[in-house]
Amino acid sequence: MSAAVTVRVPAKVNVQLAVGAARPDGFHDLANVFLAVGLYDEVTATPADALRVTCSGPDAAQVPLDTTNLAARAALALAERYGVDPAVHLHIAKDIPVAGGMAGGSADGAAALVACDALWGTGASRDELLAICAELGSDVPFSLVGGAALGTGRGEKLTPIEVGGVFHWVFAVADGGLSTPAVYGEFDRLTAGTEVPEPAASPALLAALRSGDPDALAAALGNDLQPAALSLRPSLADTLAAGTAAGALAALVSGSGPTTAFLVPDEETARKTADALLASGTCRDARVAVSPAPGATVAGR
Ligand SMILES: C[C@](O)(CO)[C@H](O)COP(=O)(O)OP(=O)(O)OC[C@H]1O[C@@H](n2ccc(N)nc2=O)[C@H](O)[C@@H]1O
Numbered sequence: 001m002s003a004a005v006t007v008r009v010p011a012k013v014n015v016q017l018a019v020g021a022a023r024p025d026g027f028h029d030l031a032n033v034f035l036a037v038g039l040y041d042e043v044t045a046t047p048a049d050a051l052r053v054t055c056s057g058p059d060a061a062q063v064p065l066d067t068t069n070l071a072a073r074a075a076l077a078l079a080e081r082y083g084v085d086p087a088v089h090l091h092i093a094k095d096i097p098v099a100g101g102m103a104g105g106s107a108d109g110a111a112a113l114v115a116c117d118a119l120w121g122t123g124a125s126r127d128e129l130l131a132i133c134a135e136l137g138s139d140v141p142f143s144l145v146g147g148a149a150l151g152t153g154r155g156e157k158l159t160p161i162e163v164g165g166v167f168h169w170v171f172a173v174a175d176g177g178l179s180t181p182a183v184y185g186e187f188d189r190l191t192a193g194t195e196v197p198e199p200a201a202s203p204a205l206l207a208a209l210r211s212g213d214p215d216a217l218a219a220a221l222g223n224d225l226q227p228a229a230l231s232l233r234p235s236l237a238d239t240l241a242a243g244t245a246a247g248a249l250a251a252l253v254s255g256s257g258p259t260t261a262f263l264v265p266d267e268e269t270a271r272k273t274a275d276a277l278l279a280s281g282t283c284r285d286a287r288v289a290v291s292p293a294p295g296a297t298v299a300g301r
């Protein structure tokens with residue numbers, strides 16, 4: 001057995017993000033329908049003299065390498081809970097857009113947790129790992145489980161959702177990121193003085209996922225953070241329009257943005273839509289991916 005563990009972990013898109021009013025703790029109750037998509041980071045954990053994080057990939061310069069990195073925080077949380085020395089080198093091979101609303105940091109947190117658990121033989125149960133994930137961030141538990149799930153509470157309480165087929169997506173990567181707290185703050189500003197309804201999962205959306213029917217899913221997609229992301233980054237409207245004109249069934253902001261997501265009927269339309277988005281000059285990159293994708297999985301050791 002080699003003394004290194006590599007874990008592959010997917011990005012996510014929120015096919016429904018229903019946001020309630022701000023809670024006293026500053027978080028928002030959600031009905032958050034997560035779908036894991038096949039864009040992956042890989043985290044490799046290797047024994048070392050001290051905790052160290054490195055990162056490779058086109059966006060690596062934007063990733064913090066100190067203990068604010070969610071991968072480092074995951075290793076520290078696991079080590080503390082099981083009385084292990086957290087001396088580990090975590091290398092992140094980053095392919096998920098950074099600060100793009102696709103849970104890239106959360107993915108690395110979940111992957112590091114699974115990798116360190118395997119490396120250290122802590123024997124943590126799935127529920128114990130999920131509890132650590134929830135402490136690290138609202139999106140982290142979903143990065144661990146993957147597939148599709150409804151997240152309630154602040155998004156950390158998961159119920160698996162059945163998906164009856166493969167969905168094809170294009171993701172337009174924007175220049176620069178958007179801060180998740182800033183987008184929730186803008187949601188609060190835009191909804192101030194209005195009655196924000198209790199968030200609830202859409203039965204039509206759940207049925208569309210179950211049936212695997214992309215037209216039905218296109219009709220049911222929704223993101224309550226989209227007006228806030230567009231308010232902070234008005235140019236995203238041009239990206240949404242370019243993807244729709246290129247033949248996407250539906251277009252929406254991915255989570256807190258600024259990545260935009262385009263649901264397309266098949267692989268060929270995905271490639272054409274990605275080409276058209278790039279040619280439109282309204283995004284920095286366009287990535288093709290399928291869903292659902294498996295959660296954090298040991299890929300090699
Ligand atoms: C937008 C989404 O990506 C959709 O899945 C998530 O709701 C964000 O999840 P995340 O990045 O894991 O967020 P966390 O690290 O838990 O919280 C960061 C900040 O986002 C805001 N936040 C997050 C989750 C939530 N349900 N309500 C919130 O208001 C809070 O200001 C919080 O301080």
Ligand SMILES: Nc1ncnc2c1ncn2[C@@H]1O[C@H](COP(=O)(O)OP(=O)(O)OP(=O)(O)O)[C@@H](O)[C@H]1O
Nearest residue numbers: 069070098099100101102103104105106108139180
């Ligand atoms: N491993 C990591 N990879 C990327 N960013 C990280 C990581 N750890 C911490 N961060 C910090 O988190 C911020 C948000 O990055 P991330 O890529 O997770 O955003 P996001 O995809 O918009 O998150 P979410 O969709 O969960 O709201 C970054 O600007 C960075 O400072």
